Amino acid sequence: MRDKGYLNTSMRDIASAVNIEASSLYNHIKRKEDILEQTCFQLAQKLDLGIKEVNDIYFGAAEKLRMAVNQHIRIITEDLDASHLFIHEWRHLSPEKKTEFISLRDAYEKEFRAIIQLGFNEGVFKDVDEKFATLTLLASLNWVIEWYNPKGEMQPKEVAEKLTSFILSGLQKN
Amino acid sequence: MRDKGYLNTSMRDIASAVNIEASSLYNHIKRKEDILEQTCFQLAQKLDLGIKEVNDIYFGAAEKLRMAVNQHIRIITEDLDASHLFIHEWRHLSPEKKTEFISLRDAYEKEFRAIIQLGFNEGVFKDVDEKFATLTLLASLNWVIEWYNPKGEMQPKEVAEKLTSFILSGLQKN
DNA sequence: CCTACCGATCGGTAGG
DNA sequence: CCTACCGATCGGTAGG
Numbered sequence: 001m002r003d004k005g006y007l008n009t010s011m012r013d014i015a016s017a018v019n020i021e022a023s024s025l026y027n028h029i030k031r032k033e034d035i036l037e038q039t040c041f042q043l044a045q046k047l048d049l050g051i052k053e054v055n056d057i058y059f060g061a062a063e064k065l066r067m068a069v070n071q072h073i074r075i076i077t078e079d080l081d082a083s084h085l086f087i088h089e090w091r092h093l094s095p096e097k098k099t100e101f102i103s104l105r106d107a108y109e110k111e112f113r114a115i116i117q118l119g120f121n122e123g124v125f126k127d128v129d130e131k132f133a134t135l136t137l138l139a140s141l142n143w144v145i146e147w148y149n150p151k152g153e154m155q156p157k158e159v160a161e162k163l164t165s166f167i168l169s170g171l172q173k174n
Numbered sequence: 175m176r177d178k179g180y181l182n183t184s185m186r187d188i189a190s191a192v193n194i195e196a197s198s199l200y201n202h203i204k205r206k207e208d209i210l211e212q213t214c215f216q217l218a219q220k221l222d223l224g225i226k227e228v229n230d231i232y233f234g235a236a237e238k239l240r241m242a243v244n245q246h247i248r249i250i251t252e253d254l255d256a257s258h259l260f261i262h263e264w265r266h267l268s269p270e271k272k273t274e275f276i277s278l279r280d281a282y283e284k285e286f287r288a289i290i291q292l293g294f295n296e297g298v299f300k301d302v303d304e305k306f307a308t309l310t311l312l313a314s315l316n317w318v319i320e321w322y323n324p325k326g327e328m329q330p331k332e333v334a335e336k337l338t339s340f341i342l343s344g345l346q347k348n
Numbered sequence: 349c350c351t352a353c354c355g356a357t358c359g360g361t362a363g364g
Numbered sequence: 365c366c367t368a369c370c371g372a373t374c375g376g377t378a379g380g
Binding site for chain 1: 349350351352
């Protein structure tokens with residue numbers, strides 16, 4: 001599904017992947033969109049729980065950011081196929097579900113923004129455009145699924161660590 | 175096409191957008207894939223020309239990076255529909271064209287990597303994982319098309335400027 | 349879980 | 365540029 005995309009993956013493709021006939025899939029799901037729907041909303045919920053946990057347990061914006069990145073990377077690298085649906089294919093949800101999904105994503109984004117805001121209030125982060133910084137940050141995080149190889153050398157924790165230090169202090173020597 | 179995606183946009187959709195019949199489109203193109211193909215390769219070429227120009231004209235890694243980001247943002251915000259195809263829908267190119275496209279993208283990526291490498295050699299950039307830094311950088315740049323609004327306040331130059339400073343010096347105060 | 353099949357829609361062609 | 369149409373394939377259903 002990651003190669004072909006959601007629309008280009010037919011119920012017959014899915015069925016043959018599990019060695020049954022297409023019509024038999026309908027004993028497990030009601031519509032094709034259920035697969036997309038369940039995957040997108042499950043991941044949204046996982047991420048939301050993750051960042052709320054981080055906000056409850058840790059103190060200090062830098063530490064919160066570090067842990068939020070860590071959780072995000074851990075969750076999206078756990079199941080790359082599901083993450084692909086969550087990151088790219090949610091556009092093909094039905095209009096109602098799409099609206100619902102977007103508001104979940106926005107809520108998650110706001111949690112990240114709050115951390116950046118906190119960092120500014122603490123005096124440890126620069127006075128950046130928060131909305132902009134959050135989008136750029138999440139873009140970097142989500143792009144990981146495009147190149148991440150679970151069988152490669154880099155563990156999710158290491159990826160998260162590198163991303164955090166990149167985001168916090170950038171490329172340039174000071 | 176940006177809303178529905180390449181696969182979900184039928185020739186009938188395209189035709190009705192220009193007020194003709196679907197079959198009449200075939201007087202202008204040979205196959206649906208031609209649209210995707212031409213758009214993807216045109217943009218790849220533009221970006222490649224852009225970064226080569228930057229590498230010829232400017233000196234110093236920080237300055238080169240700044241200008242490369244500027245060119246990239248300028249080009250992808252010029253035509254958001256085309257950029258959508260270039261960034262997301264190239265997956266649906268035919269196998270041969272896909273391979274060709276990927277090698278163009280890799281070449282472009284290498285130009286960015288070379289700038290980061292140069293920065294390290296000059297002693298102005300940290301000793302980062304170059305491959306990793308390049309991917310993260312390009313992820314941030316390409317994500318711009320997801321939220322950029324041509325009618326909004328931010329001009330492409332301003333977006334590029336903010337991105338560059340984010341990439342160079344990060345969030346944290348030093 | 350299967351066979352058999354449906355209406356809808358697709359990319360594309362023939363012929364003018 | 366059009367009408368008319370094609371074979372293929374789609375998501376999904378009926379009935380067992």
